[in-house]
Amino acid sequence: MFYREAGDYKTSYTDDGQTFPIKFDRYRYYFVLFVAFALIPFMLNDYWVNAIFMPFLIYSIAAIGLNILVGYCGQVSLGTGGFMAVGAYACYKFMTGIDIWLGGVQYALPPINIFLSVILAGGVTAIVGVLFGLPSLRIKGFYLAVATLAAQFFLVWLFNKWEWAYNYSASGQINAPERFVFGVPVTGPNTEAWATYLFCLVFVTIVAVLARNLTRGASGRKWMAIRDMDIAAEIIGVNPLKAKLTAFAVSSFFIGIAGALFFSVYLGAVEVGEAFGINKSFLVLFMVIIGGLGSIFGSFAGAAFLVLLPVLLKNVLVGGLGWPTDLAAHLEFLIVGALIIAFLIAEPHGLAQLWRVAKEKLRLWPFPH
Amino acid sequence: MNDMSADGYVTEDGRKIGGTLMEMKNITLRFGGVKAITDISFDIREGEIRAIIGPNGAGKSSMLNVISGFYVPQEGEVWYKGARRPQMKPYEVAQQGIARTFQNIALFEGMTVLDNVMTGRLNKMKTGLLSQAIWKGKAEREEVENREKVEKIIDFLEIQAIRKTPVARLPYGLKKRVELARALAAEPSILLLDEPMAGMNVEEKEDMSRFILDVNDEFGTTICLIEHDMGVVMDLSDRVVVMDYGKKIGDGTPDEVRSNQAVIDAYLGVSHD
Numbered sequence: 001m002f003y004r005e006a007g008d009y010k011t012s013y014t015d016d017g018q019t020f021p022i023k024f025d026r027y028r029y030y031f032v033l034f035v036a037f038a039l040i041p042f043m044l045n046d047y048w049v050n051a052i053f054m055p056f057l058i059y060s061i062a063a064i065g066l067n068i069l070v071g072y073c074g075q076v077s078l079g080t081g082g083f084m085a086v087g088a089y090a091c092y093k094f095m096t097g098i099d100i101w102l103g104g105v106q107y108a109l110p111p112i113n114i115f116l117s118v119i120l121a122g123g124v125t126a127i128v129g130v131l132f133g134l135p136s137l138r139i140k141g142f143y144l145a146v147a148t149l150a151a152q153f154f155l156v157w158l159f160n161k162w163e164w165a166y167n168y169s170a171s172g173q174i175n176a177p178e179r180f181v182f183g184v185p186v187t188g189p190n191t192e193a194w195a196t197y198l199f200c201l202v203f204v205t206i207v208a209v210l211a212r213n214l215t216r217g218a219s220g221r222k223w224m225a226i227r228d229m230d231i232a233a234e235i236i237g238v239n240p241l242k243a244k245l246t247a248f249a250v251s252s253f254f255i256g257i258a259g260a261l262f263f264s265v266y267l268g269a270v271e272v273g274e275a276f277g278i279n280k281s282f283l284v285l286f287m288v289i290i291g292g293l294g295s296i297f298g299s300f301a302g303a304a305f306l307v308l309l310p311v312l313l314k315n316v317l318v319g320g321l322g323w324p325t326d327l328a329a330h331l332e333f334l335i336v337g338a339l340i341i342a343f344l345i346a347e348p349h350g351l352a353q354l355w356r357v358a359k360e361k362l363r364l365w366p367f368p369h
Numbered sequence: 370m371n372d373m374s375a376d377g378y379v380t381e382d383g384r385k386i387g388g389t390l391m392e393m394k395n396i397t398l399r400f401g402g403v404k405a406i407t408d409i410s411f412d413i414r415e416g417e418i419r420a421i422i423g424p425n426g427a428g429k430s431s432m433l434n435v436i437s438g439f440y441v442p443q444e445g446e447v448w449y450k451g452a453r454r455p456q457m458k459p460y461e462v463a464q465q466g467i468a469r470t471f472q473n474i475a476l477f478e479g480m481t482v483l484d485n486v487m488t489g490r491l492n493k494m495k496t497g498l499l500s501q502a503i504w505k506g507k508a509e510r511e512e513v514e515n516r517e518k519v520e521k522i523i524d525f526l527e528i529q530a531i532r533k534t535p536v537a538r539l540p541y542g543l544k545k546r547v548e549l550a551r552a553l554a555a556e557p558s559i560l561l562l563d564e565p566m567a568g569m570n571v572e573e574k575e576d577m578s579r580f581i582l583d584v585n586d587e588f589g590t591t592i593c594l595i596e597h598d599m600g601v602v603m604d605l606s607d608r609v610v611v612m613d614y615g616k617k618i619g620d621g622t623p624d625e626v627r628s629n630q631a632v633i634d635a636y637l638g639v640s641h642d
Contacts, residue, residue: 237463
């Protein structure tokens with residue numbers, strides 16, 4: 001009854017172009033923000049944070065990043081894992097301090113604040129993403145996917161071999177030292193659930209708002225024009241190389257942030273092949289596809305679906321039905337896989353489309369004609 | 370008959386036609402061994418409606434593609450605004466103020482009508498990536514300014530009601546109109562229309578003709594169009610180029626073209642006796 005724009009008049013283009021034009025949506029958005037920032041931190045324990053909230057938040061960032069590239073700009077990428085690795089290792093270098101040799105002289109950069117480290121790591125990843133995005137001018141579709149696969153394997157190989165990247169540690173792992181934000185530890189062994197949660201939540205909120213602003217404005221239209229019909233985009237004056245490369249840059253920036261958080265705040269210690277392998281690329285791509293291509297909300301929905309579903313299944317199978325853990329773990333894969341297929345057949349445009357249809361119905365409810 | 374002097378004249382219905390805006394000089398375009406266009410020269414004057422007609426396969430669309438930078442002719446020069454145009458990419462041609470529509474509609478199907486028309490103004494939107502990400506301030510101001518311009522065009526073409534409809538849902542005739550809106554949004558100096566009335570019924574053709582005349586009249590936009598419907602072409606255009614088998618066989622006012630023997634032969638065929 002109250003979910004409609006009737007009577008909710010817009011008198012300026014600013015109002016008309018806002019993210020949530022319907023009042024109810026707007027309040028719901030503020031409500032979600034309020035709950036996420038003010039209520040959840042007080043109700044958390046370690047299990048909830050580590051099993052659900054942290055992976056959900058971090059994968060949401062990665063999915064938003066990939067969605068900009070795949071969903072908005074139409075450039076398929078399988079290099080997400082590799083780009084997350086760049087973010088993780090760059091963050092590691094920034095937070096532990098970097099030694100650089102220039103002309104035979106060693107310069108030592110002091111360790112940088114963790115918040116800045118994460119953002120700078122995103123910046124480094126953006127540069128790497130642009131480099132691997134260069135072939136996108138010439139190759140399209142599946143062929144581009146294969147080209148980005150090269151990025152995935154190359155980057156993982158690089159961080160295995162390049163000792164400088166992991167500070168010559170004997171194990172080849174990188175370990176996040178303890179770092180503080182406003183005196184509260186957010187990385188290292190002594191973190192508290194609410195601190196790490198809030199740290200990631202701040203990034204998620206910023207990333208989502210930035211992504212939304214970019215996709216609703218001129219850049220977003222350029223990307224979507226390239227996605228829908230690149231020839232027509234060029235004829236109206238869109239430089240295809242520039243548009244594609246900015247998409248790669250922005251996408252990689254967000255994915256780099258996700259990688260940095262994944263390593264420093266969530267896992268704490270990372271071995272590159274294990275944490276950022278090809279599996280990660282596919283996982284994030286599935287999130288984007290299941291959530292809905294070309295939708296910020298879809299990125300959240302997809303991340304939630306693929307993070308929550310296994311946890312839920314485990315709780316039902318092991319906790320509810322009392323099955324042995326190993327059997328449940330194997331069946332979990334089967335069920336998740338089957339659900340993904342069933343879901344994609346039922347709604348190929350993803351959870352975001354379901355959400356859109358539901359809203360469409362709600363607007364007319366209870367008089368659908 | 371009008372006096373078509375070099376710096377312009379006034380048409381019977383009172384529109385001002387200026388000097389030469391674009392000139393094609395001896396254009397030859399080959400695809401491998403096939404000559405699509407052979408040594409064609411013609412000019413487009415400021416403010417006029419210029420038509421290119423000809424039977425199927427005459428090279429009309431190729432000519433339009435040369436103008437919009439899709440094809441690079443092997444020989445000949447394109448002169449635009451008094452200077453020879455160097456070889457450039459289609460998007461650079463667009464940035465110079467040449468907009469076009471396509472024979473088969475080339476809209477962005479995944480976007481709404483409003484977004485589609487807004488893409489026409491991408492060249493005018495110069496805000497950097499960072500201010501766009503922040504949105505408040507510069508980017509928002511620019512968005513609203515351009516939205517105002519776009520709304521005027523939406524008003525003009527009477528597509529207000531479908532503003533927020535995804536283009537994929539629209540019928541053919543409306544899609545053609547949206548495509549015209551997108552091209553107009555760029556405020557082009559020359560508007561190239563590739564068969565704007567193909568596949569339309571009589572009423573839709575009348576609507577479209579009216580819009581084309583209005584655009585020319587209201588914004589003073591120079592229009593170069595390809596069309597098969599002879600009635601439409603003869604009524605709308607100030608001057609007509611006739612092509613056949615890649616060659617120019619006629620050029621002049623509709624009346625001149627209509628009485629040109631070569632044109633009549635091309636359209637009606639020649640008796641071989």
